[in-house]
Amino acid sequence: MLKTAATFQLLCNFQLLSFESKASAYEFYHSLVRLTDNTDCYNVFLQMVHEWQHLKIVKHFGHGHEVSGIDGTSQGECVVICPACPQPGKDLHDGWALATKANCWLYATFLAIDVNFHLKRHNVLSNETDPSMSTGWSYFVEETDYKSYLAQHLGEAQEVHDPDLLSCMLLTPFHRKAHAPVTMLK
Known part of the structure; x- marks a missing residue:
């Protein structure tokens, strides 16, 4: 069994290059291979980067030295709150909920995901072979709770209370596509 390690400096350099020059882990790793002995440790490098990113998130949110540990x-403790979105109890004045229809857009919070995502965790064979390190800690809920919720509401139609929202949904490319995949719901 091959054992390997990486210094924090190497992982910091990779993180900086991935942020600034958009270098992928594959490109960074193969640059290292050219500089060293060509040993194939790409999968091990990916595991180290994954662990490094996990530790950086935990450190950023101050959970590294808690009595209960990591x-x-x-659930949801590692979410970065959008500074541009209004947050009730933080930066909204009293009575904001009573705004007129003409001004209610001022207090709207838009929750969205860029649809150019790949759902990397979707194709994982099992959580035993590739466990998630921070399930439910940030933007996506824990999978078993999510599937339990879906099972309880199976077959229910989604309610749309705003007719303007419904007309917007009908104009989206996903609605026009005949075979728009919704593969994450199994």
Whole structure:
């Protein structure tokens, strides 16, 4: 069994290059291979980068030195709150909920995901072979809770209360596509 390691400096350099020059892990790793002995440790490097990113997130949110440890992190604790979106109880004045229809857009929060995503965790064979390190800690809920919720509401139609929203949904490219995949719901 091959054992390998990486310094924090190497992982910091990779993180900086990936942010600034958009270098992928594959490109960075193969640059290292050219500079060294051509040993194939790409998958090991990816595991180290994954662990490094996980530790950086935990450190950023102050969970590294808690008495309960990293495992004491609860659902949604590692979410970066959008500074541009209004947050009730933080930066909205009293009575904001009573705004007129003409001004209610001022207090809207837009929650969205860029649809140019790949769902890398979707094709994982099992959580035993490739476990997630921070399930439910940030923007996506824990999978078993999510599937349980879906099972409870199976067959229910989604309610759309705003007719303007419905007309917007009908104009989206996903609605026009005959075979728009919704593969994450199994």
